[in-house]
Amino acid sequence: MNAPNLFQYCLHLADNVLILSQRNSEWCGHGPVLEQDIAITNISLDLLGQARNMYQYAAALYNKLSEEEKSAVEFLVPRPWKIFGRELTEDDLAFLRDERQYLNLLLVELPKGDWALTILRQFFFSAFQIIFYQQLQQREDAQLSAIAEKSLKEVAYHLRWSSEWVVRMGDGTDESNRRIRNALDELWSFTGEMFLPSTYELQVADEGFGVNVALLKETWLQKVSEVFAEARLKVPQQDETSGKSWVQSGGKEGSHTEYLGYILTDMQYLQRTFPDSVW
Amino acid sequence: MVVATENMTSSSVEEQKIWQILQEVKDPEIPVLSIVDLGIVRSVHYLPSNSGEPGVSKRDGRGEVTITPTYSGCPAMDVIRMDIRLKLLEHGYKNITVQQSLSPAWTTDWITEEGKRKLKEFGIAPPNPKQQFCTSEMFKEEAVQCPFCNSYHTKQVSRFGSTACKAVYHCDNCKENFDYFKCH
Ligand SMILES: [Zn+2]
Numbered sequence: 001m002n003a004p005n006l007f008q009y010c011l012h013l014a015d016n017v018l019i020l021s022q023r024n025s026e027w028c029g030h031g032p033v034l035e036q037d038i039a040i041t042n043i044s045l046d047l048l049g050q051a052r053n054m055y056q057y058a059a060a061l062y063n064k065l066s067e068e069e070k071s072a073v074e075f076l077v078p079r080p081w082k083i084f085g086r087e088l089t090e091d092d093l094a095f096l097r098d099e100r101q102y103l104n105l106l107l108v109e110l111p112k113g114d115w116a117l118t119i120l121r122q123f124f125f126s127a128f129q130i131i132f133y134q135q136l137q138q139r140e141d142a143q144l145s146a147i148a149e150k151s152l153k154e155v156a157y158h159l160r161w162s163s164e165w166v167v168r169m170g171d172g173t174d175e176s177n178r179r180i181r182n183a184l185d186e187l188w189s190f191t192g193e194m195f196l197p198s199t200y201e202l203q204v205a206d207e208g209f210g211v212n213v214a215l216l217k218e219t220w221l222q223k224v225s226e227v228f229a230e231a232r233l234k235v236p237q238q239d240e241t242s243g244k245s246w247v248q249s250g251g252k253e254g255s256h257t258e259y260l261g262y263i264l265t266d267m268q269y270l271q272r273t274f275p276d277s278v279w
Numbered sequence: 280m281v282v283a284t285e286n287m288t289s290s291s292v293e294e295q296k297i298w299q300i301l302q303e304v305k306d307p308e309i310p311v312l313s314i315v316d317l318g319i320v321r322s323v324h325y326l327p328s329n330s331g332e333p334g335v336s337k338r339d340g341r342g343e344v345t346i347t348p349t350y351s352g353c354p355a356m357d358v359i360r361m362d363i364r365l366k367l368l369e370h371g372y373k374n375i376t377v378q379q380s381l382s383p384a385w386t387t388d389w390i391t392e393e394g395k396r397k398l399k400e401f402g403i404a405p406p407n408p409k410q411q412f413c414t415s416e417m418f419k420e421e422a423v424q425c426p427f428c429n430s431y432h433t434k435q436v437s438r439f440g441s442t443a444c445k446a447v448y449h450c451d452n453c454k455e456n457f458d459y460f461k462c463h
Contacts, residue, residue, distance in 0.1 A: 035437030035447065042439040049352025053381065146382035150351055153384060153463055161438055163417045227417075 001207055004072040006141070007061045008103070009204045011076060011093065012252055014054030015104035018094060019260070020125060021047035022267055026112050036115075039161060043122065046154040053147045055090035063087045076101050084276050095271035099254075099261050106251040107190040109260045116169055116179035121187055123162035127223045128194045128216070129155045135211040144209065163227045170231025180233065188236050192247030195220070201252070293325040293337060297344070297367065304366050307358045308442050311401045314346070314359055318389025321345045321380055338371040345378045347385045349463070350443040387462050399426045404448065404459040423459050425450035435459075 024044040031037025062073070070077075078096030081088060107125065112118050133155060136148035169176040195217040197205070204210030225235050236245065250256070271277065301320055306312045314320055327340035344363055348356050360377045367375045387406035390398075395405035404426045423433050430452035437447040438461075445458040 035439070038441075039437060039439040042443050045352035045354070045443055046350060047352070049348070049350060053351060143381075146380070146384075147351075150348075150381040150384045153386075154351060157438070160417060160419075167417065230417075 001140075001209060002203060003061060003065055004069050005200045005203045005207075006209060007058055007065070007073055008076060008200045009210055010054050010058035010061065010144070012103040012198070012201070014051045014058060014093070015102050016108055016125075017047040017054070018051035019102070019104045019263060020108040020121075021045075021051060022263055023108065023110075023112050024118065024122070027118065032115050040118065040122075043158050043161070046151075046158070050147065050151045050154070051094070052090055053150070055093045057143050057147070058093060059088045059090050076103075080272075080275055091271065095268045096275075099256055099264055101254060102256065102260060102264070103252050103254060104256075104260075105190070105193050106248050106257055107187065107193065109251070109257060109263060110187070110190065111259055113183065113186070114179055116176070117183040117186060119162050119165040119169070120180060120183040122158060123166050123227070124187065124191050124194075124224070126155055126159040126162055127227075128220055130159055131216050131219050131223075132211055132213065135216070139210065140208040141210075166227055166233070167231045170228070170233045177232070180231070184233065184236070189246050190248045192245065193249040193251060196247065196249055196252075198252040293327055293340070293342075294323045296370075297323045297325060297342060297372070300366055300370050300372075301344070301363065304359065304362045307355050307362075309398070309401065309403065311397045312390075312394055314363070316391050316394030316397060317349070318391065318394070319346050319349060319359070319385060321347050336371065339373065341374045341376075342367070342372055343376050343378060345380050347380050347383075349385050353443060385463070387460065390460075398460055402426050402457060403445070404457055406460045406462040408462070421462070423448050425453060425455070426457055427455050428453040 021044045024040050024047070027037060027040045028044075029037065031040055062070070062077070065073070076097070077088070078092050078101070079098075080096045081092040084092075107121060110117075110121070130152065133148040133152045137145050137152065139145060166180065169180040171177075195213050197213050201210060201213060205212040221235070228235050298315065298320075301323070302313045302315050304314045306314060306317055309317075322345045323342065325340060325342040327337045328335050344367075346356070346359065346363070356379070360379075363377050364375055388408065390406065398405045404423050407421060407423065420435060422431050423435075424431055425433050425448075428450060430450055432451040433448045434451065435446060436449050436456065439445075440447045440458050444460060444463065446461045447456060448459045449456050
């Protein structure tokens with residue numbers, strides 16, 4: 001097993017859920033009604049918990065690497081941490097890495113938009129997560145498998161909640177239908193990145209520790225089509241001549257939209273201003 | 280190996296005592312429930328000190344308590360971890376570490392019967408046995424019994440309540456809103 005690859009893989013998985021958690025938490029105090037405000041922030045909390053489990057594991061992996069292996073992932077390690085003179089922790093990974101060191105999907109960093117955009121993104125991501133975690137649970141790595149097992153129950157809830165909202169909005173009023181169609185236009189080209197494996201994902205998958213995301217696309221499309229049928233929404237078609245649709249990508253390698261920098265500025269402010277401070 | 284046998288016996292005696300003490304550690308968000316009622320204590324291991332020197336207590340040994348979170352992001356876990364160590368310290372156990380395990384994942388089926396009774400007394404509907412409702416299927420409603428008047432004429436107000444583990448319901452019979460500890 002290639003430990004530096006596994007470390008990078010865990011960061012990618014952790015970053016996805018941390019950034020989406022941060023985005024969803026922007027609804028705290030701003031939800032359309034109190035119950036839904038609480039719902040989206042609870043989902044946020046679940047995602048944050050999943051992120052913590054992944055970062056803790058990533059930090060533990062890193063601390064056990066040999067010097068040679070450490071230099072292979074030097075580019076991912078938070079620079080300010082080096083002067084602390086102690087082992088790497090989950091907080092260092094979340095609060096002290098720069099934008100280019102973040103490996104999350106572009107989908108999760110996009111601004112929260114209106115309620116339609118937030119719930120449609122959550123639906124796309126939860127529908128992906130549920131099949132992803134089902135596979136990860138069967139893989140070789142004991143800790144990743146345990147995290148997947150734990151997260152699956154939460155994701156089942158997120159998927160159910162977000163599916164219901166997609167139906168409610170798609171099959172609702174003219175206004176709700178217009179909004180969710182706008183959200184669909186906005187988000188669709190960002191969904192393809194979920195199924196475009198990066199080099200490190202493929203390597204970890206080949207070793208039996210990770211999941212080949214390219215193989216999940218069919219199942220995901222099926223789930224989306226089911227819910228869209230009830231929501232009276234159309235799944236965007238692939239381009240007829242090339243057979244492909246345009247996919248926004250780069251996040252998994254650290255090339256992000258301009259939005260990520262702003263989230264990090266907000267989220268990392270305290271640890272950047274008072275490095276290594278604790279509650 | 281007489282020594283080993285003796286050690287094993289006194290170790291399980293101490294473990295029994297620790298389980299008892301853990302009954303006093305409450306869930307910070309549902310203070311009627313102990314962490315044992317909630318089913319989040321997965322194991323207790325204790326190795327008593329056997330130096331035989333005068334003044335060395337059996338409680339000078341080393342212990343490990345393993346807990347599992349209800350939900351990944353449950354903010355109560357850090358508090359519970361600290362409470363476990365403090366409560367055991369009160370009873371003289373100095374060297375206790377608290378480990379977290381994720382697998383097997385916690386389920387509401389691990390809440391004890393005693394725990395379910397206490398929940399109901401507290402005004403929270405206890406979880407139904409785990410069943411088909413823990414799925415991702417849409418618009419499925421669970422029949423939940425009102426903890427106040429026992430009516431099943433209830434409806435869900437919100438799938439998420441004051442904490443991740445609860446949903447909000449309304450009773451059409453006695454008109455009260457109540458929390459439901461949802462099956463998980
Ligand atoms: Zn009632």
